[in-house]
Amino acid sequence: MTYRRTTQPLAPARAPRPVSAYDPYPTVDLTPNAVQIGFDALAGRLARHDAIALDGMPGVLWDDLRDRLDVALLALGKRAEWLDARRAFKKPRDLDALVRPYLGGNDPLFGTRCPLVLADFFEETADLGSPHADLRVVYGPGAALLAPTAALVYVELPKNEVQFRARAGIPTNLGRMDAAPPKEAYKRSYFVDWPVLARHKRDVLHRVEVFVDAQRPDEPTFADAADVRDALHALARRPFRARPWFEPGPWGGQWIKRLLPNLAPDAPNLAWSFELIAPENGLLLAGGGLLELAFEWLMLHAGNDVLGEAFARFGTAFPIRFDWLDTVEGGNLSLQVHPTPEYLRAHFGETFTQDETYYILHADEGAHVYLGFQEGVDPHAFRRDLEHSLATGEAVNVEQYVQRHPAHTGDLFLIPNGTVHCSGTGSLVLEISATPYIFTFKLYDWLRLDLDGNPRPLNITRAFDNLDFERQGERAARELLSVPVVLESGDGWERWQLPTHPEHFYDVHRVHLSGTAHLSTDDRCHVLAVVSGTSVRVQVNGAPDATYRFAETFVVPAAARSYRLTSENGPATVVLAFVKPGRGGA
Numbered sequence: 230m231t232y233r234r235t236t237q238p239l240a241p242a243r244a245p246r247p248v249s250a251y252d253p254y255p256t257v258d259l260t261p262n263a264v265q266i267g268f269d270a271l272a273g274r275l276a277r278h279d280a281i282a283l284d285g286m287p288g289v290l291w292d293d294l295r296d297r298l299d300v301a302l303l304a305l306g307k308r309a310e311w312l313d314a315r316r317a318f319k320k321p322r323d324l325d326a327l328v329r330p331y332l333g334g335n336d337p338l339f340g341t342r343c344p345l346v347l348a349d350f351f352e353e354t355a356d357l358g359s360p361h362a363d364l365r366v367v368y369g370p371g372a373a374l375l376a377p378t379a380a381l382v383y384v385e386l387p388k389n390e391v392q393f394r395a396r397a398g399i400p401t402n403l404g405r406m407d408a409a410p411p412k413e414a415y416k417r418s419y420f421v422d423w424p425v426l427a428r429h430k431r432d433v434l435h436r437v438e439v440f441v442d443a444q445r446p447d448e449p450t451f452a453d454a455a456d457v458r459d460a461l462h463a464l465a466r467r468p469f470r471a472r473p474w475f476e477p478g479p480w481g482g483q484w485i486k487r488l489l490p491n492l493a494p495d496a497p498n499l500a501w502s503f504e505l506i507a508p509e510n511g512l513l514l515a516g517g518g519l520l521e522l523a524f525e526w527l528m529l530h531a532g533n534d535v536l537g538e539a540f541a542r543f544g545t546a547f548p549i550r551f552d553w554l555d556t557v558e559g560g561n562l563s564l565q566v567h568p569t570p571e572y573l574r575a576h577f578g579e580t581f582t583q584d585e586t587y588y589i590l591h592a593d594e595g596a597h598v599y600l601g602f603q604e605g606v607d608p609h610a611f612r613r614d615l616e617h618s619l620a621t622g623e624a625v626n627v628e629q630y631v632q633r634h635p636a637h638t639g640d641l642f643l644i645p646n647g648t649v650h651c652s653g654t655g656s657l658v659l660e661i662s663a664t665p666y667i668f669t670f671k672l673y674d675w676l677r678l679d680l681d682g683n684p685r686p687l688n689i690t691r692a693f694d695n696l697d698f699e700r701q702g703e704r705a706a707r708e709l710l711s712v713p714v715v716l717e718s719g720d721g722w723e724r725w726q727l728p729t730h731p732e733h734f735y736d737v738h739r740v741h742l743s744g745t746a747h748l749s750t751d752d753r754c755h756v757l758a759v760v761s762g763t764s765v766r767v768q769v770n771g772a773p774d775a776t777y778r779f780a781e782t783f784v785v786p787a788a789a790r791s792y793r794l795t796s797e798n799g800p801a802t803v804v805l806a807f808v809k810p811g812r813g814g815a
Contacts, residue, residue: 232290232446234396236496237475240387242266242448244515251488251780255470256515258773263456263516271451272301274439275382276364282376283368284314284433285384287422288391288401289443291315291369294384302364310362314369317351318404324350328421337412337686338667340420342578347371347429350404370403370426373433382439382451383430387521388509389474390444391418419667420577423508431529431545442520450518457522458530460514465531466788467772470781471510471524476501479679482559484591484657488780497680500555504782505756506666507547537752537787539813548581549735549756549806550666551782554658557593562651563685564599564627564673568695569646573668583669584733585644585662586711588804589636590760590780593655596636599627600650601705606630608698615672615689625673632705639739641711645732647697648709659758661737661806670695713739722746722794727804734812740803742796750792753807755785762801768793 233239243266245254265271275281275298283294295311302309318324327349333340351371367376386394395401395414402414403422441451475485475492481500486493493499503510507528511521528535528545536543554562567583574580587598611630618625631649634642636656644650649672652658670688679685700708711727718724721744727737740746742765748755757777759765764778769789776797777783785792794803 231397232399233390233393235393236477236493238492239445240472240513240519240521242445242450242518244519249778251778253473253489253492254513254519255472255781256513256519257460257464257469259452259456259460259514259516261516264450264452264514264518264520266448266450266518268297268301268449269304271441271449272298272305272307274451276302276305276307278380279364280376280379281364281366282372282379282381283366283384284372284381285370285441285443286386286391286426287370287403288386288394288399289384290399290446293446294443294449295368307364308362309364309366312365312367314367314372314375315404315406317371317375319350319352321404324404328417331420332417333420338416338688339577340416341576343421343424344578345425347425348374350425351375371429373429373436380438381433381436382441383433383437384441384443385522386443387511388423388523427525430525434526434529440520440522442522444521450520452514452516452520456516457514457520461527461530463772464512464527465534465786467769468767468775468783468785468789468792469512470777470783471505471507472513472521473502473504473510473782475499475503477680479677479685480556480560480562482555482557482657484557485553485555498555498559500559502553502555504553504758505549505551505784507550507664534788535786536754536813537750539753539808542813546580546664548664548808549754550660550662550664551756551758551806552660553780554652554656554660556652556654556656556658557591559654560677561599561653561675563669563671563675564631564649564651565669565671566649566692566696567644567646568668568670568691572695573665577668579665579668581663581665581734582646583663583665584646584730585660586729586733586737587642587644587652588659588661588737588760589638589640589656590659591657592636592638596655597633597653598636598642598650598656599631599633599653600642600644600648601632601709602649602698602701603630603632604702606698606701608693608696612689612693618673618676619687619689622676624676627673634706634710641713641727641737643709643711643730643733645730647695648700649696659760659804661735661804663734711737719746720744734808735806736809738805740794740805741800742794742802743800745793745795747793748791750785750787750789751810752787753813754787755805755807756782757785757803757805758782760802760804762796763798765801765803766795766797768795
């Protein structure tokens with residue numbers, strides 16, 4: 230059975246050997262042998278109980294997991310009765326009616342964030358029968374609700390793997406036994422399933438006894454929840470990396486592929502490196518085997534320690550996103566705009582919007598960014614040309630309407646909501662942004678097709694509902710091109726501010742290192758990336774030293790309080806972002 234469609238390999242079941250360059254599998258150490266591997270070991274752990282709720286993510290190969298565990302349990306002399314929680318979901322037509330208001334009708338991309346809880350998806354009187362065996366196992370999403378006194382085992386599946394499975398035709402949506410088309414499945418996951426499951430995880434966090442990672446059907450890994458909670462508690466006070474994941478795209482370049490030549494050799498490009506998109510990234514826990522858990526478990530367990538002052542405003546929603554956009558030997562991104570906070574809240578149910586910046590890590594000669602309108606732009610003519618292009622396939626003279634700015638290494642371009650923009654070809658961009666990440670209204674996509682040979686949807690009407698045509702001419706250049714200023718310096722370091730727009734709730738700083746700099750979190754979470762040099766060492770009192778290498782993104786939680794950055798093997802530069810003082814309150 231083909232259960233995933235991607236050019237990228239599965240994460241290994243065991244911790245890989247340490248590397249001296251960018252590490253696509255960053256780990257957090259548990260105690261030795263805390264993470265065990267395989268069905269026999271998992272069956273041995275489950276056999277201690279006489280009733281189990283095997284809860285977890287849609288997209289898990291539940292029937293295969295059941296069959297393999299059943300064989301392993303029988304080998305231990307334990308006869309199990311398996312009760313499928315999916316039988317208790319509402320009927321398909323009732324589920325469709327339940328979620329329809331949140332799916333945006335015929336809109337191919339956007340819906341509204343669903344406020345429901347997982348219990349709403351089940352029949353009010355679900356009867357799974359009576360036990361007739363040594364061990365009763367209720368399995369499938371929502372099992373904890375149907376077996377409230379059973380030992381709870383939560384089966385995780387990373388959200389990138391959910392998407393890879395959807396592309397392979399595996400059902401990945403709550404209550405659906407059939408597979409939706411991949412883009413439809415993702416829209417349903419983003420707006421309905423994942424918000425509902427996040428609330429469920431919050432409710433069961435302290436009841437979970439075992440966490441299982443089911444991304445490798447032949448080699449599940451697992452750990453006792455007590456060990457996981459201890460790790461999450463420690464992680465909220467020390468530096469760490471999320472596990473990045475990567476995707477090709479129609480405009481993608483070759484810089485990331487050269488950085489990681491063995492990651493996805495068959496991919497035509499790697500357009501994105503999702504370094505820190507908290508709703509979709511995972512954390513890799515190492516203790517013999519590797520166990521990947523969603524980043525949201527950390528926020529549910531210790532969000533206040535991670536965010537500090539900003540927890541009052543953002544709660545368990547991690548607010549800052551870092552990702553790489555690679556157009557080196559690639560193409561322009563689509564010309565686009567992001568919605569205003571009011572529009573995003575009214576139409577999609579999000580609480581804060583997608584205010585972005587582009588930090589240029591690498592720029593080829595002639596690299597550029599499209600940003601802000603030309604002086605005296607005619608909105609009606611611009612829309613007429615865009616709609617004519619959509620209807621006829623004729624090219625738009627973008628520079629007639631939108632400014633084109635040269636891009637150089639170290640530049641920061643500011644993209645508050647409502648700003649027309651896109652990165653041009655020839656750049657490796659560190660996109661530093663508020664966390665929302667799918668709310669891109671495309672105006673023009675340079676007449677190209679996606680990697681499946683289909684046109685990418687444009688959103689001209691939504692875009693014009695949000696474009697700020699006052700950001701034009703000299704005003705656009707003044708407001709949207711950050712001018713760095715030195716804040717402070719010492720022996721072997723300088724700290725610069727790269728001022729952001731007043732609309733941005735976060736600030737961006739850059740630290741140049743030839744020695745050691747001492748930084749305080751000031752009760753705010755810091756997100757950092759190594760943008761030049763070989764590596765930096767990060768030291769926090771009471772935590773092991775950590776080394777981060779060129780192009781890696783890492784987090785220093787607010788509860789770390791202070792830390793030391795030291796360049797290794799020559800000078801280095803890091804960029805850091807944090808919520809501005811006074812912008813993290815409720």
